[in-house]
Amino acid sequence: MALPVRSQLKYWGAAAVVFLLLLWWLGNVILPFVLGAGVAYLLDPVADRLERIGLSRGLSVAIIAIVMLLLFVALVLLVIPTLISQAVSLSERLAEIIEGAPGTVASFQEWISTRYPGFVERFPDFADIETTLRNMLTNVTEALRSRAGTLVEGALASFSGFFNVIILFLIVPVVAVYLLIDWDRMIAKIDDLLPREHAPTIRRVASDIDDTLAGFLRGQGLVCLILGVYYAAALAIVGLQFGLIVGAIAGFLTFIPYVGALVGGILAIGLALFQFWGDWVWIIAVWAIFQSGQFVEGNFLTPKLVGDSVGLHPVWLLFALSAFGAVFGFVGLLVAVPLAASLGVIARFLTAQYRDSALYRGTGGDGTDIS
Incomplete structure (x- = not known):
């Protein structure tokens, strides 16, 4: 006989607490x-x-x-x-x-x-x-x-x-x-260990989590690689000293929304001000490199390689990285994205279940009004 929903929630909640404690310890x-x-x-x-x-x-x-x-x-x-x-x-x-x-x-x-x-x-x-x-x-x-x-x-x-x-x-x-x-x-x-009654639902949710996580990691990894190569090559072409390391930093940090362009842009423009002081053409060129990189990322790379179906909002991702990094350290940063993707998929699944429930519809199982 299947466990009541309340008992299932207790077991899953206890499992989540044990997992977080082990992760911290x-x-x-x-x-x-x-x-x-x-x-x-x-x-x-x-x-x-x-x-x-x-x-x-x-x-x-x-x-x-x-x-x-x-x-x-x-x-x-x-x-x-x-x-x-x-x-x-x-x-x-x-x-x-x-x-x-x-x-x-x-x-x-x-x-x-x-x-x-x-x-x-x-x-x-x-x-x-x-x-x-x-x-x-x-x-x-x-x-x-x-x-x-x-x-x-x-x-x-x-x-x-x-x-x-x-x-x-x-x-x-x-x-x-x-x-x-x-x-x-x-x-x-x-x-094989999944409860037979709920196995199809668990498989569907797990498949959605896999699609979301794989799409984000592989797509965002390509975005980081492309932007890192672009920034490094473009900064080297304009003659900026340390362009390779600045481009690598900017490309790697692109994984965190807005941080890569912000850190890389500030660092590159700061170096350009000291290297090209008085020659504003090259300073503006360095600024234009990061502006064009952001334009290409936002309008072409991210929509094509990551896509809107991933469902990881930048604010949610930043919160997950900050929270898990602060509590669990470097390991928390590693598991932040998978857990954020999993929680996002589960939240959408529960929302769909709620919208299909009598509580949301306001009707009983036979379609009669229960108000």
Whole structure:
């Protein structure tokens, strides 16, 4: 006999609470397994396609593993050293900009005083802006140095941090390969455990969650890749220093709505102001690169690659990332999107059930008014 709805809600609620408690308690421990499961989930369609052309599951997974290994080696040997070099140079350049900011302000004051003689008399606080800026930069620099010193000291003092990174790189591929080999069998076993009376409904909801999550992750991943390459190439063409690292940052952060263009644009325009000061054509060109990128993303890339059917509203996604990241740390950020997609699909399903209920329609089962 089926359990009453109230009892089912109690069991599912208790299961959700246990899951969240385990996520909070075992966050760092389950990180490699969460990453491995995510990799296996993303690569399962590739393995299925290889199986459809006649390859065995084991051979399909072996081919995928070899290709991913080659891509990883190429990334480590070719791309990552360049990104690290530009990141180090960028940090040094930012330090030089901070140290030279008072002199730049003094030159700007002199230019304003020469071009507009009455400006300083009308705004006397402007004459003392150099001292204010110098004090502010000194405080910021000291805070950054103290925080950086603490972080570096902690990183150097803790061998376990480095050990955990090595373990992460070793465990994640192994977990992903084993899960990818047994993925279809695991799904089949889970399906066998579903209550027979509700199995069709659960399958339909799970299929909707899979479509939503897969469409978002794969589509948004392509959007991030395309925009990252575009920003990096375009900034390099206009001659902006550190254009590659700025483009990579902007492309990666595009996964978070509005953040990628905002952070990348501010960083690129700030660098352009110091590099091309006085040559406004190139500064405007850098601004136009990010404006055009946002236009193409909003009107072409996201509608075509992600689509409106995904149903993950940007505000809902931002809330999920913020909430799960704050409570569960880095693991929370990893599971935020899957959980947001799942909750969104479940909310739409429950809304449809409510609209089809007698409570919403105001009629009994025979169509008579129950008011």
